[in-house]
Amino acid sequence: MDTDQASTRPTGDPATYEQTSRGIASIVLEGDVDTLDFTFVGLPKASMLAFTSAVEPLRIINQLAGRQIARWRLVTPDGAPLTFSSGLSMMAESPPRDLPRHTRLIVCSGTEPETSLSDAVTAMVRRAWRHGHIVGGICTGAYTLAEAGLLLGRRFTLHWENTDSFELRYPKLLSTRQLFAIDNNVMTCAGGTAATDMMLSVLNDRYGPIAASVVMEMCLHPAMRMPDEAQKASLAFTFGVRNARFLALIQDIENSENWFDTMDTLCEKHALSRRQIERLFKKYTGHSPQAYAKLRRLDHARLQLATTNMSVHEVAIACGFESARVFAVNFKKRFGITPTEYTATHRR
Template sequence: MQTDSFVQKGAAAQLAVHFNGKAQDFYFLMLPQATMLPVAAAIEPLRIANQVSNTELYRWYIMSEDGAPVVCSNGMTVTPDMPLEQLPQDAVVFVCAGNEPQQTASDSTINWLRREHRFGRRMGAICTGAFALAQAGLLRGQDFTLHWENQPGFIEIYPDLQPSSNIYEITKTFMTCGGGNAATDMMLNLIEERHGKNLAIIIADMCLHVRSGGQMAPQKSNYAVAIGSRNQRLLTALQLMQDSIEEPLSIGTLCDRLDISRRQLERLFSRYLDQSPMNVYSDMRLSHAYALMNETAMSVTEIALASGFNSATHFSRQFKRKFGASPHFFRKGWV
């Protein structure tokens, strides 16, 4: 939406911010199927910063490749302020993506990102926007992250790039977050660096947002929270399984690593998860395959191998059992 004024009135008491510099400009490049929540979660702290300080500390603009409206992942349409164009020298640009991230950034967009990077623009990515930055070849040697759901597919496509599990990453040149409310945490960090902790606290309160405690916070709840148990051997077993998807560990190897008997391991899983260890492990690998099926162009055989199945036939049978359709008919638009 075109913004006539970046400073709005509000009911909250104002905070005096002593700042004589120019407003910082943020540009949000929305790709087709972008998720709306993290974009709003990134922009609202900027708006509130201006509101509670009664000062134009920030300005924000929405972009699309050609200036045409963008349909988000929830079906809602966003009208941008402008098409891709050369940005001011001190501008910050965020690539905002969501579903089908490997397919939504055109060659024109990728070339524009490369050009703006060469011109020294500080860049970032929200949710799955890191796919576009990787396509542009901009993430080598960088600390970055993207939404946990899309990380398995990203790693298969870009095996030389390793996203972190943190909710956001901020470096001198790149800022990335996993999406959702992580975008608010990331922007509060940037606001605190520029205008102080008191302003960041007020903005968080205005957003009814409890800050995560820093960028090292993980994106997902740990296994202890997920399963309602702090049994260390069970948690270690689950982590070992998660770390060995492509080359699954045998039950014997798991027991050796945990220094327990097979019967003890099976009792642990039965008590806390009501499943056998192998069933839990199989579900992990099938969930991994599901992500690759949706996020990559890998063949069914390649996905089977990447998910620890030596036989594509066995993989297809297990996939159909869990998801109700064989992998060959599961591709987007087929079921």
Template sequence: MPTHAPLVPPGAAYYPVQSAGDTRSYAFLLVPGFTLLAFSSAVEPLRIANQLSQKPLYRWRVLSEGGRPVASSSGITVAADEALGPLDRETDLMVCAGNIPSAAAGSAVVATVQRHHRFGGTVGGICTGAFALAHAGVLEDRRFTLHWENQPGFLEDFPRLVPTSNRFESAGRTLTCGGGAASTDMMLSLIARDHGADFAAMVSDMCLRTVLAGAAPEQRSSLAALMRSRSPALIAVVKLMNEHLEDTLSLEELSDAAGCSRRHVERLFKATVGETPNGFYRGLRLDRGRNLLSTTDMTLLEVATACGFNSVSHFSKCFKARFGTVPTRFSHRSRSPSRMARA
């Protein structure tokens, strides 16, 4: 593949880098429905690093199958520089995907990842790009992550591969992140590795980020923050509910584990979330079902079972009550790619 000259744009801010070393190369492989926010959040720190240092620290190019433009999840199309093909081993290959995991599992994409990793290159997955890495067989015995929304569906496809809840992971020659702003976190960590924490902090400031990568490693806010609750018992019960969506626990079991009475748990839920514990628990299970229907090819029976329902009819009735539509109309297999895109 041809080599592109690094972009070193002018800028008012300046931060000297004494020993720049060789220019590091990145290739961003876009698949249909990729998340534009995650892609741009990965590229911009590289551009800012070059701009701040006024040196060609990084170069990047965009790849796609056939070299064709690729539509993002927002409908905005991005042109590719090149078609898929062999890369030199010094180039880091990053698969940029979105809320259609199957797009990252195409044979040409998976073969490109396999080939590059086999010949010593680093491969990465942005947002749901980890699906490509999993199909390529490079995630065995490695820490990795992907967007939290798509982790349940990923686990159904790859039950032996368990992603972390962290915003990004760096494990040898594999890099993964949850997408969105986590792409910036991951690239800041790589810039810090290459040119030091002080320089990475300046890049972070240019991104208007006041916290460097690593200070808030998890993708999602804590349960306490989400629920605006300081009750350890309530937080413990909700955590248990999330851990037992398929093998559901009774309210007595939940209360015992939290070290309080059933009546106390009921009062906590009413006062804090305005629901009964069972109603809240059912909502969590139905939300998981909605996720699995929209991101996997699981049958309705499989989804109902994975969400702790004893029958499809009961699951369907509860699903319609919560979401206003029957689950068959929400199925991944009955929805077009444009409707599957993440907002």
């Protein structure tokens, strides 16, 4: 496997590959410690950032300890190299006939999660679960866990970009929309650097807070974020404002359930006059409340066109446009392309 360390590739069990690199920083772990073992299953167009963000903390804990206390392997359904969404490829192995006894089986997915689903991987995950393994998903790996029937009644998450389309496909499953979630034997994260946060949590539980903190510093990770933290930046940060009244208004409009609130409803909910609301929006967004809400509806519609099988008409109605024609006019004005043209080039 392509990692930052020099590694040998002996014959036999791939878990025996040398995965301990040398460095200056170190930690002392007294006595015998249990080895962490991960089997990452890569699906086509997986997120390279999410995968490496999960692997690097494992490499670093080995480097700091000066011995191998974490092991990992990358497998694909057919043993072919894994091509990430970036277009770069990495060598992988065929899934072992029998998983190592204590390995955690983690599905790595990314863009186009529905088309990358694999019956073989779903069966592998279901079998691992039945044999008592911890299973998980990185980025959009939750799709495979859902197909395996392992998420009902459990806390789980996936990348915010794919959450709405996921919940349309699996209406009984609601994501927590948080950074990561570990619910008994199921662990999921939203992808990106949230994979590092999830791994730091695992290292903290296994080897203690000092070890996890040093790994965090080696990753140049600013903090060990809690699992229930939001995936997206706060609205205050996004808009660069601290006006509490404006932020409350924006929060309402960002919530799709409130897209169709009238001005009278907004005035009543926020105890503000129509004039006050209009002045706040003009000052901080340059738009009227109605115009800003329309922009957010169009942004959401574009995401639905790319990530679901909904028709242009269905998306138009779901996003509050009176007809597909009105929707198409507004869509082209915002994005310079019609919904039909966008679907043809972005939907797989």
